[in-house]
Amino acid sequence: MASTTTTSANPTDRIPVTVLTGFLGAGKTTLLNQLVRQPDMANAAVLINEFGEVGLDHHLVDSVDENIVLLDSGCVCCSMQGDLVQALQTLSNRSSRRDIPPITRVLIETTGLADPAPVIYTLMEHEFVSARYVCDGIVTVVDATHGLAQLNRHREALRQASMADRLLITKTDLTDAATLAALEVRLEAVNPGTPRRIVRSGQIRSDMIFGAGIYTKGTASPEVATWLDKPSRGFRTPQRTAGTPAWRPGNAPGPRRAERHDLRVRSFVIELPATVPWYGFAATMGRILDTHGDKLLRVKGLVAVYGTETQPLVIHCVQNVAYPAVRLDAWPPGEAFADRHGRMVFIVQDLSEADEAGIRAALAHLPADSVAARTVAASPWLPTKCWLSQWVATTSLPSYQVDGWIVQTRRPRRL
Numbered sequence: 001m002a003s004t005t006t007t008s009a010n011p012t013d014r015i016p017v018t019v020l021t022g023f024l025g026a027g028k029t030t031l032l033n034q035l036v037r038q039p040d041m042a043n044a045a046v047l048i049n050e051f052g053e054v055g056l057d058h059h060l061v062d063s064v065d066e067n068i069v070l071l072d073s074g075c076v077c078c079s080m081q082g083d084l085v086q087a088l089q090t091l092s093n094r095s096s097r098r099d100i101p102p103i104t105r106v107l108i109e110t111t112g113l114a115d116p117a118p119v120i121y122t123l124m125e126h127e128f129v130s131a132r133y134v135c136d137g138i139v140t141v142v143d144a145t146h147g148l149a150q151l152n153r154h155r156e157a158l159r160q161a162s163m164a165d166r167l168l169i170t171k172t173d174l175t176d177a178a179t180l181a182a183l184e185v186r187l188e189a190v191n192p193g194t195p196r197r198i199v200r201s202g203q204i205r206s207d208m209i210f211g212a213g214i215y216t217k218g219t220a221s222p223e224v225a226t227w228l229d230k231p232s233r234g235f236r237t238p239q240r241t242a243g244t245p246a247w248r249p250g251n252a253p254g255p256r257r258a259e260r261h262d263l264r265v266r267s268f269v270i271e272l273p274a275t276v277p278w279y280g281f282a283a284t285m286g287r288i289l290d291t292h293g294d295k296l297l298r299v300k301g302l303v304a305v306y307g308t309e310t311q312p313l314v315i316h317c318v319q320n321v322a323y324p325a326v327r328l329d330a331w332p333p334g335e336a337f338a339d340r341h342g343r344m345v346f347i348v349q350d351l352s353e354a355d356e357a358g359i360r361a362a363l364a365h366l367p368a369d370s371v372a373a374r375t376v377a378a379s380p381w382l383p384t385k386c387w388l389s390q391w392v393a394t395t396s397l398p399s400y401q402v403d404g405w406i407v408q409t410r411r412p413r414r415l
């Protein structure tokens with residue numbers, strides 16, 4: 001690495017920072033949600049970075065309230081390093097002024113497409129940041145169902161796994177032993193000797209991921225050291241000449257910005273009607289996942305369903321898999337959802353404009369529940385089947401709410 005770092009504080013005085021990464025939909029937010037409930041997260045700050053126009057994840061993490069910061073103007077490994085520095089500076093200053101209780105730990109959840117190297121570089125090389133914070137480790141979440149294909153197909157997934165100090169494998173409940181074994185072999189090849197742990201629905205004790213070891217060049221594997229340190233084709237080293245600062249946004253190593261993300265990956269947001277018919281929505285999304293699943297890296301969003309508009313449902317899909325919807329108690333605060341319309345964020349690879357237009361049109365003209373129910377009954381393999389066995393109000397049935405329960409006068413039809 002091209003520079004020395006000013007670290008005025010004793011390393012033990014510096015605030016440990018854990019970088020939580022992992023490919024799109026791997027289970028980072030689910031894990032974070034479990035972590036923030038643990039006692040040693042009481043004075044932790046959480047920085048959440050999202051890819052896409054509408055930040056959602058920070059609404060889905062139970063509060064460490066004002067200590068949750070959304071970095072939402074881009075991906076932290078590209079344009080966002082200035083924002084990351086600013087967020088860390090602000091936290092440090094507010095903590096010193098006692099505006100907020102002293103911060104004891106920081107957790108950064110990167111986007112699913114982030115390259116961790118520039119984040120580590122910022123922590124190690126930015127003068128202000130490195131004097132006050134120290135990287136405690138990179139924790140990478142890997143999806144047991146899609147992980148192997150993602151490692152083969154997406155260099156971001158490969159970099160995240162290779163740089164990990166801890167590898168957490170999620171969704172083993174959805175896969176078989178052979179798939180898991182093949183993934184473990186690949187992970188061992190990509191990042192030999194790194195502790196791997198199976199995590200079910202995000203449940204992990206914080207001491208299993210914290211204290212992963214101070215991140216230094218000396219402890220990084222040779223391949224990782226290359227990414228962090230060495231100039232090579234497609235990579236660059238920051239230019240340090242007398243009189244220039246040690247760090248500035250965008251000069252971190254790693255592939256050049258344009259090369260850092262696969263240019264075939266893009267995101268778009270679809271605004272939904274004020275309320276959607278649940279069966280109509282599920283049937284339509286099922287067909288979309290079925291048709292375009294290999295190009296849909298991630299789909300997530302909030303949906304307002306007829307009859308329960310004040311409690312939107314959180315929708316999660318990864319490729320052609322839909323996960324059970326989760327009901328929020330209320331709409332998240334803030335401008336993004338002020339109109340109380342649902343929105344879906346699509347992160348796609350190689351999806352044509354025509355296909356995007358088709359998806360938009362399908363979601364703009366949802367069939368009525370009664371029509372969709374018949375379609376769904378004739379499609380036993382619909383990816384959104386798990387949504388339809390959930391207790392969600394349908395338009396054909398009256399429902400009312402008592403103390404947070406949604407009461408329906410008749411049982412919705414299970415398909």
Ligand SMILES: Nc1nc2c(ncn2[C@@H]2O[C@H](COP(=O)(O)OP(=O)(O)OP(=O)(O)O)[C@@H](O)[C@H]2O)c(=O)[nH]1
Pocket residue numbers: 022023024025026027028029030031057111112170171172173174199200201202298300316323324
């Ligand atoms: N069955 C099962 N589902 C899981 C598990 N872990 C996470 N999920 C589900 O996977 C979906 C995606 O999880 P998230 O935590 O939002 O994933 P993420 O990595 O934060 O996603 P991005 O922020 O888009 O990159 C959600 O529906 C989770 O409930 C698990 O161990 N088992």
